[in-house]
Structures are given as structure tokens and as C-alpha cells.
Amino acid sequence: MTNPSPKSLRIGVDVGGTNTDGVILDPSRSDNTKSRGIIAWHKAATTRDPGDGISNAITTMFASAHIAPEQVASVTIGTTHFVNAIVERDESRLSKVAVIRLSGPFSKHAPPCVDWPEDLRDIVLGYYALVKGGLEVDGELISDIDEEEIKTQCREIERRGIKSVVVNGVFSPIDTVERQEERAAVIIKSAIPGCDVICSKEVANLGFLERENAALLNASILSFARRTIRSFQAPVRQLGINCPVFITQNDGTVLSGEMATRFPIKTFSSGPTNSMRGAAFLVHGDNKGQGDDQGDAMMVVDIGGTTTDVGLLLPNGFPRQQAAYSDFSGVRMNFSCPDVKSIGLGGGSIVRKGDYLSVGPDSVGYLLASESLVFGGRTLTTTDCAVAANPGLGIGAPELVRGALTQDEATAYQNIVKQKLGKIIDIMKTSPADIPVVLVGGGAIIAPDKLRGASRVLKPEWSQVANAIGAAIAGISAVVDTIRSTETKTTKQLLEEISQEAKAKTIAAGAAAETVKIVEIEELPLQYVANKTRFVVRATGDFDFTQTNAFAQPLSEESSQLQEATARGQESEVTERATTIKTRPDVNEVDIATYKPDVRDRVWFVNETDLTWISTGCYILGTGGGGSPYPHMILLRQLLRAGATVRVVSPEDVEDDAAVGCGGGAGSPTVSIEKLQGDEMMEAQNELYKICENKATHMIALEIGGGNGLQGLTLGASSNMDLPCVDGDWMGRAYPTKWQTTPVVFNERQPIWSPICVADGNGNVVVMPKASSDRQVERIIRAALSNMGSQVAAAEPPVTGAEMKRWVVENTISQAWRIGRAVARAGQENRLETMAESIIEECGGSLSGKVLFKGKIVGVQRTLRMGHVYGECIIEGTDIGDPEGVNTGEGKGQQFRGRIKIPFKNENIAAIKIHDGQEEGALEKQDDVLAIVPDLVCVIDAQNGEAIGTPEYRYGLLVMIIALAASDKWTGSERGIELGGPKAFGFDHLEYQPVGKFVKPVSVVDEFNVSR
Structure with a gap:
């Protein structure tokens, strides 16, 4: 064998919880189809000190391949240590963190860690403060930072012994001029010597709470990260290897050791990514895995002892990423991580015989070598079945599994494994076409050579160390x-x-x-x-190897010791404000089938369980628009936890002479995920009633769809206006304009929405005592929006109880609750494949709605016209059933084939069939319309039941599309169809044809009332 040239070899090491894998790779030989440039590999149990395992792996490989340290150009390490510290709630590896928000008057109702699991929050959050600062979406200042205010907070942080601080500013990711977070960081470092300061913009992107969550977790493991990275670097140096030591991150690329100690959170999902990248390298070669657009998409199936992880590797050589948000150990975050789905199938999965054969999802896991029959144990596993079918695998004692399955049982077993793998592969695909499937992992022996949906099944050599290979080739x-x-x-x-x-x-x-x-x-x-x-x-x-010296330096021992010493001296208690925060009630702790809301004397007292379900339902009824209810749900939940009472009453119980007020938000959903609500809702109401003599006795939501669906409840809470909220709204869905409301449809007086008041929460209020029309109200407010941060709270004048009863879309809070309950129950009972049908059933059954389509988003186009985002979402049909199959291996899903498109103007307008060969831009035909406004077209995430808003439409998402019949308040008149139908959205060539007959939602008050 020709010796590789000096400084050309790459070492990849994966330090897992069970095994430490290693490879030495020569990039100059990567095109060799036989060796793939791999000149040594190693797999052994992970040691208590990861440095020992790394040293053993490298030493063993050096000896086997006769490699000298001076030939190594880089060492790249993948690790699960940091994410495990979070998952395991290990207080010895997690430090207390303080948060300073540069948010001005905003975000006060959603404190840091507001939605964390209680045990993790208690470990991590040590203190928080809201100070001046933050930007509007256009870069204008909410307010400038105040140096003295920050110094005052630093004194309190230092008094508590906290040495990790997160700075989070509103719209900081787009702050390239004011650099508020960076300026605040300089002040903090000066005031608290030796502290770690993490700017949120360095960790994640837009999404205030989610970015802060990521920064908090990152800051909490900084001290542990320094110790760990140093333990990784030490054996490399001790072996005489003078080269950079990198750590792999979530997107399949690397961080320098120094950067990894600053941003360890970026390594959390590196394991699945390394596996996928390594698999691609083994099959295609490095040139297909470094952004080469000519590479092929492929499915990577990583079969371990307990689970199978499946991800799609895109033609650019990198894994398909998750949608907007991800969840780590119960914490919602928004940074990039691979979209990987898991099923309970592995080499240790338990096989049970009886009336029918079952495979998993339970497993003997790491006890495979002692529990499995082939190793002398007593439990029949998939590994036993694989060896029984192929004794030549060289695993255990094949004679111990001879006759373990009858011929019929062996056939049933093979079919179940094929169905389980074929189903999850099909779910992860983005088109009906077959795709190459690469099997990696120690459990790959259980997989057949042919799978449904696979153009070919590949089991490459060295697949058992694919993670280490992926680390070695990372860029x-x-x-x-x-x-x-x-x-x-x-x-x-x-x-x-x-x-x-x-x-x-x-x-x-x-x-x-x-x-x-x-x-x-x-x-x-x-x-x-x-x-x-x-x-x-x-x-x-x-990587530019000419910069080797710049990355070869180990961490400063002195600075690391200083940080660790201060971290160990932190106080253990949590601030009083932090400990008052509770966690979201787990719906799995509620018996959904028997749960009853609290309705007394025809008043519904909303609790946290109700609120969670209502929020889910509101986003689905938003038909893609209205903005996510999530931040509004958090605000209202905080009011409930502080002791507020939230009441809902039936429209029919409201007196005719009552005054029903209304309020809601207007503006961009992108702004609402950054500039969290302050007191602008109440400010707008207070200003309105300075000029409006008729004081409200009740509140109602402007629209049930999206975030505004919760505003009637929030404004009516006892800690705000202390008014009951009417179970209804003025739309029955979400629409983009105020003139698309049912009071305008009835047109009994003109205008309805005047006087009106809007407030931006930052000291700016606009009051419009009168207007010539409701359309003019809309135009003026939209014009003011751009100068008020593109998000305002609006207060509309009250209407009489008699008017409300004529105009209202009744019982829509009840409808949202029922939809949310259906989604929660489907999740609790593990039947998400029939979730869409359950939602239809809650909304009146098949006569009032239908499941239109199930498939994957394969294209999205967006344009901006007159302040509204117009676009089109293309969905390709697929079979969405139970991803794991049932015991027979059969899924339950209905087959959908072909494509549909969903045009949208902030909200979804229609669902329309697309034909093969159809000319792009051609006018839609009436016969191809599956559903159209004013009926509701709702896009739902097939994996969790949550709505997907139009800003979140993204290539590859698996979705269900349902249609619900619009309220007869829209469809019962020509004016309703004119204002809310196809022509209002520019589809003059199409006519409205209902998907079904509207069924009034069943009132929660009527069903669950208890008289005292």
C-alpha cells in the first residue's frame, strides 16, 4: 500500500453513549470504489472518560494502518454528550443562567422559560430582567439600550453568583447597525469579570422565545462544554497529532474546538446528520456530498438496537431540515436540525408469537448480547430471526435459533419488517418515485434486500461506522x-x-x-x-487546510479553569419570579375521553387544558392565516396561573341591550413572533372608551382563526376588563381584512368599525372617531401599520346584544375546543393517521366537511402585492397511514394520488387539482376545484396535528388538507359570497360550490352545563 502524503489524512470519531467509533480516511483515495479512501476503522464500547476512548480508537487505528501522527490533517469528533446533559437533567453539567431582555415594553407577559418543563427550568433559570432596547421590523428603534440600567441588573446577577448571561433583543438577528446585543454584552463583561455572555442572535434566528430558549440551553452547558472539548483535545495532543480538532454540528458541517465550546447547542443533532452524510459518502463519494447539485436524493435508514432513524439526504448532500421549530427535551427552539423520523424497530426488538406475530416496539436494547436467543438468552428478537434466516451472518450461535420460527411465522415476520420500513420510507419521501435507500447501523442485518419505495437497497461496507465517516468528511x-x-x-x-x-x-x-x-x-x-x-x-x-495553525490551538487552560470555578460557586436557588412559573399540563395526564370542562350556571370557566385545545383549534380554523396563537396562548396561560378567571357565555344568553366589544391584533405574523405582546391590547381599549360612550359588557373575538381567536378571552379576563367572552366571532375563520366580517355582510349600518383605536404598545396611539366606510377603515389602518412597527392592537366599537345575535358565527370557541380535543385525543391514542377524519366529525361530520387530500408539499411560491402575501402551495399525494403499521404490517391510510395546489392570500383560498401536462399559469377549471372560499381550506401537519400557517409552508412537509363548510352567515346571501368568496380574491372565473352543509358547532356551554 502506498503511504499517504503528509498532512492529508482525516480522522473521524463518534463518541456515542454506547460505542466510540473511529475511521481514518484519505481524501485523495475517496474515489476508489473498493476502499472509499478508508484506511482504518475501529469500534469499541465508550469509556467513562471519553478521552480514553478517543485515544484508544486512534492508537488502534494508527497501529493497524501504520499511520504516523504527522500525516493527520484534521480530527473531527461527533458527540452526544451535550444533548445528553439536557435530556438527563444533569445538574453537575448544567449551570444557572441569567437573561437580560432588550425588549422595552414588550414580552413582559411571557417571561423566560415560560414553556419549559418545570424540572429543567428550575435547574437552568437563575434570574431575568427586562430592560430598554429592541428594534422594529424595519430597523427603527423600539428604544435604545440604557447602560446604567444594564449595570444595575449586572450587580444583582453578580450578587447571585451567576456567571452565564444571555442577552436577547427584539429583532436582534437583523440588527446590523445598532448592534444592541453586542453593546450590551460589552457592558456585562465589564461589570461581571469572567462571566460568559451569549448574544441570542449568534445562536438562532427569528422567533424571540425560541431563540432565547436555544441561547439559554447553550449558556447552561458552556462550562461542561469546555471540560468536554478539552478532554477531546487532550488525547489528540498526547498522541503527538498537531492539527485542528473539530466538533460536528447539526447541519453536517464542523465547528472549531473553540467555537464548539461557545456554541455547544449546535452539536445537538449532529449524530443523525453524521450518519446520513457518512452513508452518502459510502455510496456516492465525497463529490456527491459537498454541495454537488448533480448528486441524487437518497433515504438513509439507520437501524440501531431499539429504533430505526430515517432521514432524507437532499441532492445538495445535506439532510432535509425540520420545519420552523424543533423540540429538544420539551423545549421549543428554532435552529436548524435534520428532519429525522424514528420507529420502534431495531436489532433488539422483541418478537412475540401468538394469535398473530408482533415485532417491537419494545426492545432488549443494550442487553442484546445476553438476552437474545442467539447469545444464549431467553428472548426472541429480530436479530434471532435474521440469524435463523441466514446462519452465515456470523452472529452468536446459529444453532440456538434453529426452528425458532415456523415457515409461516418466518414469512409473517419478514412481511412485518418490510411493511414497517417501507411505510416510514414512504412517509419521508417527497415524491411517489422510488428512491435509493442506504442501510447503516449495527441493526441493518434485520432489513431485507428489497423494500417498498426503494429503487435499490444498499448495505455498504463500513456502514457500522457511518457516524465516524460523516464526521471525517464534514465541511x-x-x-x-x-x-x-x-x-x-x-x-x-x-x-x-x-x-x-x-x-x-x-x-x-x-x-x-x-x-x-x-x-x-x-x-x-x-x-x-x-x-x-x-x-x-x-x-x-x-476546510482550508492552509489555516491549520489558526485552528490547532487547544483551549486556554487558565480561562477554562476560571469559568468552571465560578460556575461551581453559583447559588442553587431560583428567583422567586422563576419559581412561580409552572409547566404546561400534559394532555396525556388528562383522560380526554372522560374530561369535562367547568361549566356552571351556563358560564364556562376556561382552564389550561381548555386553553391548549382552543389554541390548537384556532390555528386550524385560521386556514393558514391569522398568525400562530402560540404567543397569545402563553400570555393568557400566564394570566390563568396568576389567578385570573376567564369566562365564556353562549350568544343566546346575552341580553339584547348588552354592549359587545371587540379587539384584536393587526399586522404581520413575522412581527408577532419577535415583538411579543405588551399592554397594547388594553391600551387600545382604554383609549377607545374615552370617546365611545357605550361601555362594553361582553367581549367577542374579531376572528376565531389564528392568534386573534384568543383575544376576546384575554381582554375579558378578570385581570383585564373582567367581562365574559361570547362563544362566537365575526368570521368563523380568518380573513385578511376588516370588511370581510359578518357585520359588514349584513350591512345593517355603515360603517360598523368606527370609531376605532389602534395602539402599538410603544406609546403611539391612533384614534379614528369616524370613517366613510369599512373599506376605508381598513386602508387607513394598513397605512398606519408601516409606521407603527407593522403590528398594532385594535379596539372596535361595541354592538348591541341583539345585533350580535343576528351577525355572530355562533359557538366557534366551542368548535376550536372540539378540534383541539380531537387532535389531542388522536395523539394520545396513537392514531394520527385518522386525525383529519376526527376533526371533520367534530365539525358536523361528512355532510359538513371532507378530507380533501393527504400528501407532501413539493413546491411553494410567494409574492408580495399591496401588503398581502399571495402564493401557491403544491402538494403531491401519498399514502399517509400508521407509519409503523400494525401487527399485520398494514397501514390504515387512504391513498391519494396526483397533485393539488392551494393558492393563498395570507389565508388559503382554494384547493384545486393539477393535471399532468397542464400549462403553467393556465386558468383553473371549475371541475378541478375541490373547495374554495368562503369554505375553509385547512392544512394540517400530519405528524402532530398542528396547523401549518402559510408563512410556514415548506418543501417536504407531510400534510393533511381538510375542507369545512363556511357559516351560513357567509353563504346565505349574495353579499356574503361577494365579500368572502372567490371574486374577493381575484378568482372571477370560478364560482363558489359548497363542500357540504354548514352545521352549527355544538356549544360546550349547552353540553356540559351544571346548574347549582
Whole structure:
């Protein structure tokens, strides 16, 4: 064998909870189809000290391949240590963290860790403060930071002995001018010597709470990360290897050791990514895994002892990413991580015989070597079945499993395994076409050579160390996520500028300039924000080995010891404010089938369980628009936990002479995920009633769809206006304008929405005593929006109880509750495949709605016109059933084939069939319309039952589409169809045809009332 040239070898090591795997790879030989450039590999049990395992792996490989330390150009390590510290709630590895929010008057109702599991929050959150600062979406200041205010908070943080601080500013990811987080960090470091300061913008992107959550977890494990990375670096240095030591991160690229100690959270999902990247390398070669657009998409199936993890590797060589949010150990975050689905099937899965054969999901796990029959144990496992079918596998004692299955049982077993793997592969695919499937992991022996949906099944050599291979070949990446103005530059020009920024950022991170490529581009025009678009651009490249010296330095022992010493001296108690926060009630702790809401004397007293279900239902009824109810749900839940009472009454119980007020938010959903609500809702109401003599006696939601569906409840809470909320709203869904409301449909007086008041929460209030029409009210408010941060609270004048009863879409809070309950129950009973049907049943059954389609999003287009985001979502049909199959291996899903499109204007307008060969841009035909406004077209995430809003539409998401009949308040008159139907959205060539007959939602008050 020809010796490799000096400084050319790459070492990859994966330090797992069970095994430490290693490879030595020569990139110059990676095109060799036989060796793939792998000149040594190692697999052994992980040691208590990970450094010992790393040293043993490298030493063993050096000896087997006769490698000298000076030949090594890089060592890259993948690890689960950091994520395990969070999952295991290990207080010895987690430090207390303080949070300083630069948010001005906003976010006060949703404190840090507001939605965390209680045990983890108690370990991590030590103190928080809200101070001046923050930006609007257009870059204007909410307020500037106040140095003295920050110093005052630092004194309290230092008094508590906290040495990790997170700074989180409103819209900080787009702050390139004021640099508020960076300026605040300088002040904090000066005031608290030796502390760690993490700027949230360095950790994650837009999404205030989710970015803060990620930054908090990251800050909490900094001290542990330093110790761990140093333990990784030490054996490398002791072996005389003088080269950079990298740590793999979530997107399949690397961080320097120094960067990994600062951002350990970026390694949390590196395990599945490394496995997928390693699998691709073994099959295609490195040139297909570093952004080469000519590579093929493939499915990677990683079969372990207990579970099978499946992910899609895109043609750019990187895993398909999850949707907007991810969940780590009960904490919601928004940074990039691979979309991986898992099923309970592995080499240790238990096989049971009886009336029918079953496989898993329970497993003997790490006890396989002692519990499995083939190793002398007493439990029949999938490994036993694999050896019985093929004694030549070289595993255990094949004679021990001879006759373990009859011929019929062996056939049934094979069919179940095929069905389980075929089903999850089909779910993860983005088109009906077959796709290459690569099997990796120690449990891959149980998989058949042919699988449904696979064009070919590949079991490459060295697949058992795919994680280490993925680490060895990892490159460098960088992401730019920003909002830019399209007023003076075209989208093409802006994309070119941002792409250059992403490339420069990648080069600065250590990539060789000539290898850097753009691998991901996403553009998202902002609703109700003039000339603003969000751009997300990702670049990747190979490591520049000419910069070896810049990355070869180990961590400073002195600084690490200082940080660890201060971390150990932190106080153990949590602040009083923090300990008052409770966690979300787990729906699995509620017996949903028997649960009854608290309704007394025809008044429904809403609790947290009710609120969770109502919130889920509101987003589904939003038909893609209205914004996520999540931040509003958090605010209202905080009021409940503080002792507030929230009441709902039936419309029929409201007196005719009552005054029914209304309020809600207007603006961009992108703004609402950053600038969390302050006191603007109540401010608008207070200002309105300075000019409006008729004081409200009840509240009602403007629209049940989206975040506004909760505003009537919030305003009516006893700690705000202390008024009962009417079980109904003015839309029965979400619509983009105020003139698309049922009071305007009835047209009994004009205008309805005047006087009106809007407030931005930052000291700016607009009062409109009168207007010429409701359309003019809409125009004026939209014009004011751009100068009020693109998000305001609006207070509308009250109507009489008699008017309300004529105009209201009745019982829509009840409807949202029932939808949310159906979703929760489907999840609790593990039957998400029939969840869409359950929702239809809750809304009146098959006569009033239908499941239109199930499939995957394969295309999204968006444009901005007159402040509204218009677009089109393309969905390709598939079979969505039980992803694991049942005991017979059969799923329950209905087959959907072909494609449909969903045009939207903030909200979904229609669902329309697409025919093969149909000319792009051709007018839709009436016969192809599956459903259209005013009927509700709702897109639901097939994996969890939550609604997917139009800003969240993304390639590859698995979805269900349902249609619900609109209220007869819309469909019962020509004016209703005119204002809310196809022509109102520019579809003049289509006529409204109902999907069914509207059935009034069943009132929770009527069903569950208890008289005292």
C-alpha cells in the first residue's frame, strides 16, 4: 500500500453513549470504489472518560494502518454528550443562567422559560430582567439600550453568583447597525469579570422565545462544554497529532474546538446528520456530498438496537431540515436540525408469537448480547430471526435459533419488517418515485434486500461506522437569515448580495474560498409589511487546510479553569419570579375521553387544558392565516396561573341591550413572533372608551382563526376588563381584512368599525372617531401599520346584544375546543393517521366537511402585492397511514394520488387539482376545484396535528388538507359570497360550490352545563 502524503489524512470519531467509533480516511483515495479512501476503522464500547476512548480508537487505528501522527490533517469528533446533559437533567453539567431582555415594553407577559418543563427550568433559570432596547421590523428603534440600567441588573446577577448571561433583543438577528446585543454584552463583561455572555442572535434566528430558549440551553452547558472539548483535545495532543480538532454540528458541517465550546447547542443533532452524510459518502463519494447539485436524493435508514432513524439526504448532500421549530427535551427552539423520523424497530426488538406475530416496539436494547436467543438468552428478537434466516451472518450461535420460527411465522415476520420500513420510507419521501435507500447501523442485518419505495437497497461496507465517516468528511457552513427592503433593489440583486455575505461568512469560518457554494435559498415576503422580504441563505465549503495553525490551538487552560470555578460557586436557588412559573399540563395526564370542562350556571370557566385545545383549534380554523396563537396562548396561560378567571357565555344568553366589544391584533405574523405582546391590547381599549360612550359588557373575538381567536378571552379576563367572552366571532375563520366580517355582510349600518383605536404598545396611539366606510377603515389602518412597527392592537366599537345575535358565527370557541380535543385525543391514542377524519366529525361530520387530500408539499411560491402575501402551495399525494403499521404490517391510510395546489392570500383560498401536462399559469377549471372560499381550506401537519400557517409552508412537509363548510352567515346571501368568496380574491372565473352543509358547532356551554 502506498503511504499517504503528509498532512492529508482525516480522522473521524463518534463518541456515542454506547460505542466510540473511529475511521481514518484519505481524501485523495475517496474515489476508489473498493476502499472509499478508508484506511482504518475501529469500534469499541465508550469509556467513562471519553478521552480514553478517543485515544484508544486512534492508537488502534494508527497501529493497524501504520499511520504516523504527522500525516493527520484534521480530527473531527461527533458527540452526544451535550444533548445528553439536557435530556438527563444533569445538574453537575448544567449551570444557572441569567437573561437580560432588550425588549422595552414588550414580552413582559411571557417571561423566560415560560414553556419549559418545570424540572429543567428550575435547574437552568437563575434570574431575568427586562430592560430598554429592541428594534422594529424595519430597523427603527423600539428604544435604545440604557447602560446604567444594564449595570444595575449586572450587580444583582453578580450578587447571585451567576456567571452565564444571555442577552436577547427584539429583532436582534437583523440588527446590523445598532448592534444592541453586542453593546450590551460589552457592558456585562465589564461589570461581571469572567462571566460568559451569549448574544441570542449568534445562536438562532427569528422567533424571540425560541431563540432565547436555544441561547439559554447553550449558556447552561458552556462550562461542561469546555471540560468536554478539552478532554477531546487532550488525547489528540498526547498522541503527538498537531492539527485542528473539530466538533460536528447539526447541519453536517464542523465547528472549531473553540467555537464548539461557545456554541455547544449546535452539536445537538449532529449524530443523525453524521450518519446520513457518512452513508452518502459510502455510496456516492465525497463529490456527491459537498454541495454537488448533480448528486441524487437518497433515504438513509439507520437501524440501531431499539429504533430505526430515517432521514432524507437532499441532492445538495445535506439532510432535509425540520420545519420552523424543533423540540429538544420539551423545549421549543428554532435552529436548524435534520428532519429525522424514528420507529420502534431495531436489532433488539422483541418478537412475540401468538394469535398473530408482533415485532417491537419494545426492545432488549443494550442487553442484546445476553438476552437474545442467539447469545444464549431467553428472548426472541429480530436479530434471532435474521440469524435463523441466514446462519452465515456470523452472529452468536446459529444453532440456538434453529426452528425458532415456523415457515409461516418466518414469512409473517419478514412481511412485518418490510411493511414497517417501507411505510416510514414512504412517509419521508417527497415524491411517489422510488428512491435509493442506504442501510447503516449495527441493526441493518434485520432489513431485507428489497423494500417498498426503494429503487435499490444498499448495505455498504463500513456502514457500522457511518457516524465516524460523516464526521471525517464534514465541511464548513454559514447561514445568513435577514430581512431586507425590496423598495430600491430587486430580489435578484438582494439574493446576490446576501449570497456573497453567506460565502464570506463561510470563508471566515475556515472554508477554502474555491470550494464554497450556496446550497439553500429561501425567500419569504412579509405580510402587511411594505417592501420587506425575509431571506435565508446557506453556504458550505471544504476546510482550508492552509489555516491549520489558526485552528490547532487547544483551549486556554487558565480561562477554562476560571469559568468552571465560578460556575461551581453559583447559588442553587431560583428567583422567586422563576419559581412561580409552572409547566404546561400534559394532555396525556388528562383522560380526554372522560374530561369535562367547568361549566356552571351556563358560564364556562376556561382552564389550561381548555386553553391548549382552543389554541390548537384556532390555528386550524385560521386556514393558514391569522398568525400562530402560540404567543397569545402563553400570555393568557400566564394570566390563568396568576389567578385570573376567564369566562365564556353562549350568544343566546346575552341580553339584547348588552354592549359587545371587540379587539384584536393587526399586522404581520413575522412581527408577532419577535415583538411579543405588551399592554397594547388594553391600551387600545382604554383609549377607545374615552370617546365611545357605550361601555362594553361582553367581549367577542374579531376572528376565531389564528392568534386573534384568543383575544376576546384575554381582554375579558378578570385581570383585564373582567367581562365574559361570547362563544362566537365575526368570521368563523380568518380573513385578511376588516370588511370581510359578518357585520359588514349584513350591512345593517355603515360603517360598523368606527370609531376605532389602534395602539402599538410603544406609546403611539391612533384614534379614528369616524370613517366613510369599512373599506376605508381598513386602508387607513394598513397605512398606519408601516409606521407603527407593522403590528398594532385594535379596539372596535361595541354592538348591541341583539345585533350580535343576528351577525355572530355562533359557538366557534366551542368548535376550536372540539378540534383541539380531537387532535389531542388522536395523539394520545396513537392514531394520527385518522386525525383529519376526527376533526371533520367534530365539525358536523361528512355532510359538513371532507378530507380533501393527504400528501407532501413539493413546491411553494410567494409574492408580495399591496401588503398581502399571495402564493401557491403544491402538494403531491401519498399514502399517509400508521407509519409503523400494525401487527399485520398494514397501514390504515387512504391513498391519494396526483397533485393539488392551494393558492393563498395570507389565508388559503382554494384547493384545486393539477393535471399532468397542464400549462403553467393556465386558468383553473371549475371541475378541478375541490373547495374554495368562503369554505375553509385547512392544512394540517400530519405528524402532530398542528396547523401549518402559510408563512410556514415548506418543501417536504407531510400534510393533511381538510375542507369545512363556511357559516351560513357567509353563504346565505349574495353579499356574503361577494365579500368572502372567490371574486374577493381575484378568482372571477370560478364560482363558489359548497363542500357540504354548514352545521352549527355544538356549544360546550349547552353540553356540559351544571346548574347549582
